[in-house]
Amino acid sequence: MSAIPFPGVRASEHSVIRMLGSQEALLALAIIGVAILVGLDNARFLATRNLSDILLGNAYVAVAAIGMSMIIISGNIDISVGSLIGVMATISGSLAVAGAPIVVAWGLPLIVGVLVMALQGAIVAYLRIPSIVVTLGMLSILKGGLISVTGGKWITDLPESFHLADIELFGILPMPVLLMTVATALAAIWMRYSARGRSIYATGGNPEAARLCGISPQRTVVMVFAIHGFFAGVAALLFATQLKVIQSTVPPNLELTVITAAVVGGVSILGGVGTVVGSTLAAVLIAEIASALVFINVSPYWIHAVQGAMILATVVADILRRRRRLAGALTR
């Protein structure tokens, strides 16, 4: 299966030795490095409670980043995901409060997410509208629609059984971390070893060549958007079920955070390169740094600047590392 390299997927990505110098490895090292450095300054950072809180509170970003990575790998972008998550969270909460069975309260938003995203994918693929335009328009439509319908009212009085994020499977595995890990693993395996999964890389890297290989770029794009909608839905559930109220507004800057996680994770905006493992690790690192900066008493005024500087440094490092590997000059 891996004998025939797909267009856009470099054979070197498969070699284990190469992986050690990969973005994923660097991110893993960074996660450990930050933990140690901050732990030296304030040992409480390394407490299990804290580390698990970081993961639990931010797992939803990682899950959303899985779908976003696929979108970016396929050569597109989606800035409507934040608004969509807000909408799905509200739908979920409203259903639960209205007394619908929990399965419906959890399941319907997923269906909505898939459909809305698939629609956007179809517009992008078949009507040839650039994804940034479609998703920009959809962002406004969803944001305005959410406020219109809810009038800004918060959803309170959620039933106890609603809180998916609080469930611990077998008493020890918290749902958010479990879902994040399982989703990442499944997505990673699927993207590497299944033809459909690899076709995403192909579509992103070189759509014409992909078409010649029998892959339909249009269908791939719609599929990618649909999958992204599903993961966004799962993220929305984790997001909505963490607290006892659901704000019926769009979480600010969520799409930017998710895109940053994907980008820092090594997903290339040029399409065709990157893994979901990278984006998950990046999401974890970003959450870890946010907490770390508070722990080590970075002046609250400078927190965002430090975060921005780190994102820039990571991105530049990734590009430089990539350039070393490429044979010829990049043309873009």
Next chain:
Amino acid sequence: MTILAQSEASKVPLWLKRHETLLAAILVVALAILGLLNERFLTLDNLLNQGRFLTEVGLIALPMTFVIITGGIDLSVGSIVGLCAIMLGYSWKAFGFPLPLAIAFAVGVGALAGFVNGLLITRVRVPPLIMTIATLALYRGLAEGVSQAHSVRNYPEWFFSMGQGQWLGVPTQLLLLLVGVVVAGVALDRTTFGRALYVIGNNETAARFSGLPVDAIKLVVYTLSGLMAGLSAWVLVSRVTTTRSDMGIGYELDVIAAVVLGGTSIFGGSGTIWGTVVGLVMIQLLKNGLALTGVKGDATIIVIGAVLIASTLIASSLQARREGG
């Protein structure tokens, strides 16, 4: 600039089928409808007032057109506005610069911010989307760090003439924008620089091989983007009489919407300043017209989003037909 074969016995003149013309037609129709629904909409007073409000986004939309034509994008403009606004106030108050110098300094900071974007995009080859997402965060953070949550207020009266004054009945900043539109339009349409932008957007490798200083040109457009963001910050501070580190949040999306609505292809290689102006005016007047008709804020955003998608749809289907599918 493309030379199209005249072989089709087309009865409709070419310029009529252009995206910009159609958009302008849609705009006129929309204005007429809104004007009928609300008598206060099509008054000179209101229109000039709207011109005042659209200037900040408009100033940035001019270089953004250039950037997108070259196939790039700049998402950090909103943060640059915030940073420049803060630097304007900070350099005046903390460094003690005389106010005109502070203004120049702020615009200079904007140009520098844009320059840094351009530098890393051309030298390190960071894709523009990623680079400007990173600087979006960084520049905003710098604005917050420098300002330390303090606002700078109590400017002298003359300072407000840019944002709140008028000249010959026209709001001052609108005049500034008009000058910018003319300069940008001429530059894009009539100079080698402008033509080079299209070439770079259409086929960068070919552009390089034909000896165009691609990197230098890109550096210029990103610097311009930052510089205009700085100018926009000056107008904004002058209009609202204070500085805040959260100024300009969301501008990048407004700017891109105007540019894309105006017919500039996000893939690069085509677009005009005239189109951007129409797109800009359309969005502003739609928002205003809908509000005057009694449509509330949330519904207005929905309409804008739908209009964006719909008009790009119309434009691209017309483009497809013109190029023979």
Next chain:
Amino acid sequence: MKLRLLTTVMTGIFGLSLAAGAAKAADKWDGADDLPTSPLACDASPAAAPSPKPYDGGQPTGAADKSGKPITVVDVPKLIGIGYFNATSKGMQDAAKELGNVKITTDGPTEAKIDEQIKFIDNYITRGVDGVLFAANDPVAIAPVLKKALSKGIHVVGYDANSTPDAREWFVNQAQFNGIGKALIDSMAKEIGEDKGFAIVTSTFTTPNQARWIAEMQAYAAKCHPKMKWLETVEAQEDNVLSFNQATTLINKYGDKLSGLFGMTSVATPASAEAVTKANLCSKVAVVGLATPNAMKPYVTKDCVKSVVLWNPVDLGYAATYVMRAVVDGKLKAGGTSVDAGKLGKLNVVNGSEILLGSPFIFTKANVKDFDF
């Protein structure tokens, strides 16, 4: 080779950031824009009545005489979509129904951005309304557009978050800044004791009201509870998941040193309460702050939060509407000393052009179920 250089540079940046950050640790955020604070007396004695200030509000020019006639009013809060402004809006609708001749629409930006708010108000000026009610995202930035409204004969009354005095006729103040500071700190001191540590979760450092409250809290705590330790203030926008994560980080960072959390917005308080609940620290970490009762019900009924100290936002909106009606009817003129506010009775004028709502309202386990907003 370049990779090594890059890695070194990155580590350098990271190290520098840590160093810079640690060096800046002394910079604890202490509140507002260099405005003076005036902490109240430490005991329960009421604040000395300040000498009455002359009226310092603005006045509309050429306002139509609509005394007794129906008026249309627009309410432009800081943002729509949070419980607090849903509550003020509800209060306004209640008052409008009682008065019978006031039509109020609430419309505003979906994010707390001053520029958006200005555009909303400007559009309504063009549309032609009789009155504007506002809660400002920035007191200075909003002044030009409000003055424009006044110049067009539109009545302007503020609530919750003030503008510069000359840009509006009256401002309905829920409580004085120093009164809120005292109420919050006293509540916390009562719950956790005199020598314990607390932290604050706020929206942003540039939100004017929150900034002033925190400044007053600091001044009052330094004066009357000097042994209480102020650990830290963090920002969490108006997002409850972010507030939750920030509160959790604070709890983990300080451990036993943290005995209390202040929530400065209706978003931050329930999120902080949830963080404390999730950490199983309900009886060990107190949560005090501003919130709407519905969001706090799960915590107050479980005794995790003892009391939610603040005012009744529904009453605030209600009062603002009555003030607007009184202004239009000519019953409240410049220099007036009180206004009749329906079921709230007579409200007094303080500070020249502010109308005081009254004393803070406290939601507790006993009464939280009686409210639905």
